Amino acid sequence: MDKIDFKKTDSYRAPKSFQFVEVPQMQYLMIDGHGDPNTAQTYQDALQTLYPVAYKLKFSSKQAGRDYVVPPLEGLWWAERMDSFTSARDKSQWDWTMMLMVPDWLGPEDVAKALGAAQNSADLPAGDKIRLGNLSEGRCLQVLHIGSYDDEAPVLARMHQYIKDQGLDLTGKHHEIYLSDPRRVQPEKLRTILRQPVVPAAN
Known part of the structure; x- marks a missing residue:
């Protein structure tokens, strides 16, 4: 069996x-929250x-004949004041949705079964908050950032200016894709895709 x-x-x-880039609609396991991720x-x-839940879902898919690697963690981030991302970096003001893509x-029935199986194996502290949702971003500007998450602010400021120019x-919302595991990779070597949906400027 090939593994995707x-x-x-x-x-x-x-x-x-x-x-x-043009990003197609994709579906995700999602949990919403607020506050400093640290x-x-x-x-x-x-x-x-x-x-x-993601791994129970992956194993059930494998048993059904379609195997895949659980995709990297992703996050949507936003706040009432965007400068909390690009200058002040006041993480206590951040809202977020953490996500794992689902093929x-x-x-929904597969997710419900996986959730039940996961709950039978361990306590899930946010089991009542997990959902399956679609994300349609369309045209986006993105860049690969290599370095600490705390070094993203200047990149985001340049990204926002580039979009304006x-x-x-x-x-939409600022989107990050975490290609590296911060538990295993030094901060200066972390690889993160920074993505921002865009639309034509209003006249």
């Missing part, structure tokens, strides 16, 4: 310079729930 690795597909590739218990609860051959406006 979505990390090797175009949706998980980005250069070190700004690039516009200190908020809700953030840890989200990760401790997403992964067990399109799996649906191209006659575009930001839309």
Whole structure:
């Protein structure tokens, strides 16, 4: 049985310079939350729930004849004041949705079964918050950032200015794809795709 690795597909590739891409609609396991990801218990609860369900889903898909590698963690980030990302970096003000992509051959019934199986194996602190949702971003600007998450602010500021210079406006939410495991990779070597949906600027 061939195992699909979505990390090797175009949706998980980005250069070190700004690039516009068309992102297709995809579905994800999602959990919403608020606060500093370094200190908020809700953030840890989200990760401790997403992964067990994702792996139960992957194993059930494999048993049904379609195997895949669980894709990398992704996050949508936003706040009332965007400068909390690009200058102040006040993480306590951040809202977020943490996500793991689910292949399109799996649906809500598969997720419900995986959630039940995961809950039978371990306590899921955010089991009541997990959902299957679709994300349609369309045209986006993205770039591969190599370095600490705390070094993203200047890149995001340049990204937002580049979008403006191209006659575009930001839309949707700031999207990050974590290609590296921070538990195993030094901060200066972390690889993260930074993605921002865009629309033509209003006249």
